[in-house]
Amino acid sequence: MRKSRLSEDQIIGVLCEQEAGATTAEVCRRHGISEQAFYRWKAKYAGMTPSDVAKLKALEDENRRLKKLLAEARDRAAADRLRHLAVSADRPLPPAELDQAGLFGVQRQAELRQPPSRSRRSQRNRSASACRSKPTMVSSA
Numbered sequence: 001m002r003k004s005r006l007s008e009d010q011i012i013g014v015l016c017e018q019e020a021g022a023t024t025a026e027v028c029r030r031h032g033i034s035e036q037a038f039y040r041w042k043a044k045y046a047g048m049t050p051s052d053v054a055k056l057k058a059l060e061d062e063n064r065r066l067k068k069l070l071a072e073a074r075d076r077a078a079a080d081r082l083r084h085l086a087v088s089a090d091r092p093l094p095p096a097e098l099d100q101a102g103l104f105g106v107q108r109q110a111e112l113r114q115p116p117s118r119s120r121r122s123q124r125n126r127s128a129s130a131c132r133s134k135p136t137m138v139s140s141a
Contacts, residue, residue, distance in 0.1 A: 006031070008053040011041050018042075 006014070018027045018038070028035050045053060 004037075006033075008045070008057070009050045011045055012048060012050055012053065014038070015042055015045060 004011070014027060014031055014033070017030075018024055024035060024038060028038050048056070
């Protein structure tokens with residue numbers, strides 16, 4: 001997401017100007033922002049002080065970090081379940097069993113991460129060379 005030209009403190013100041021009695025269009029024109037940006041900021045920062053904004057930013061950063069940790073933990077748990085199923089079964093697991101265990105998507109992701117055995121370009125070149133006819137010698141009689 002693009003960073004705003006104005007800091008959070010400046011945004012709070014812009015909102016306070018409008019609350020003090022200036023029209024929205026006038027405040028937006030003076031600060032060079034669109035009305036859409038103004039109303040988006042108003043929805044997010046209305047009634048806040050600069051210290052509240054700092055707390056909000058800290059909470060958003062912590063939330064982002066925790067979501068990332070949770071996603072990584074879920075990926076590890078799913079990989080462990082898949083590894084356990086693959087070891088316990090001497091045969092490839094059908095998609096129905098994987099789906100039932102909640103691992104079908106995990107196995108597909110693992111397959112997609114594997115490097116292909118040959119590149120598509122080399123496969124295309126081989127198929128194109130197989131289609132080419134060999135030159136024939138034309139003898140003049």
